[in-house]
Amino acid sequence: MTEAVPPQPQPQPATLRSRRREEVLGAIRAAAGAELEEQGAAALSLRAVARRVGLAPSALYRYFPGRDDLLTDLVVAAFDAQADAVVAAAGRHRDPLAAARAALLEYRAWAVANPARFGLLYGAPVPGYAAPPETIGPGARVGDLVVGLVEQLHAQHRLDAGSLRRRASRLDSGTASELAALARRRGYTLPVGAIALGVDGFVRVHGVTVMEVFGQLRPLTSRAAPYVEQTVDAVLAELVGPAAGPGEGR
Template identity: 45%
Template sequence: MTASQTARQLARAELTRAIKASATRQLGETGAAALSLRAVARDLGLASSALYRYFPSRDALLTALIVDAFNAIGAAAEAAAVGPGAPGARWLAACRAVRRWALAHPQEFALVYGSPVPGYQAPPDTVDPATRITRLLAALVLEAHAQGQLCPPAQPLPGPGLITRRVLDPLGGPPAEPYADLVERSLTLWISLVGTVSFELFGHLDAVVTDFDAYFDATVVVAAEAVGLAVPLGE
């Protein structure tokens, strides 16, 4: 690799970051549905034709922003969950990390967990980044189960199962009794996490909750109790 090639690569990477940053600002100002490559080009003082060499369409730019957001929020959760603590404590740490990231990056969170963008179809390469948090959740629940730290439900959900085979087959089918409904229950952890963060971020809890930090932790505990996962507070 020559010095000129390295310089071109660095320049391309820098301009790619600038394009994404401009697009993210536009998300906050006009929303994802109104994202425009021409507006980004004007913001950066570029010709539209130059921008299309980096992102051939609005959807390509949206996909790049979505992948970046999912990877960033997933990385934040994974980093927080590292450590020797009990699975429940590490799950709480991961949830708090997701909330911190969302509050610091509201436009990106809204992009991936807000209203769908009309006309946009997410390509397959968004799936792996999008499932980083759910894979982390599953790993912590399975770890708690393996360590005997998971309590069976007091009232099992009535059958038949509510989760598709597409999800269950890679797991080897439904868990054995008394945890046959564990996958259904575990889904509530992810939904509670994203839902609570969304309600806070979009103002639905304003004038309702007195302490957002404490309320967020409480929702994590309530959701975890439904799974049988002990989440210690005050840590």
């Protein structure tokens, strides 16, 4: 559970040793990322990483307490890379609806481009490995972005009133109070029905992405991209009404 390496770099000493250490650490991270991409998460082998960087297997334990901590490091890096990509895609649009569309499509595109990393984050848990608490921070960035965009749409009075009413009427009191608590905790200022709408949409896109990346979509369509696009458009239509076509936004 202990952090392998403190995230804040201390540039004060800049000694020969600390510089070497950063270099080797970067090489290990790069090698582990390459191994992950080629072999998958559960097959990540410390010895293979050591071979790739040209170190003895035992030398790796100077940098990571164990295989699980190396996995944790990769999990955090993957969450951050994914969030960076999605946030950047959303940031290219001023209009929150166009930003949401770009974010959801990028969520899927990043997953398709990085299947092993995506599987590490959202696949069946690696046996004997429990995600430590320091991974939940980076893991929440995408969700926060989506809710933030829904919040903007709500502030601009663009959320579909019918969808909002229908969704709120389906909410049971337990889920509603938990969503309200979540909103209070994170400082959201939108009604729980709107949060539920946003969650529904994200869950839907995540579901179709999981099916595509893990191979269950291929029996239905050989090219999954247009199907995902249709799903995203349906999600946006549910949010702001049927006016939201593919050409909406900037």
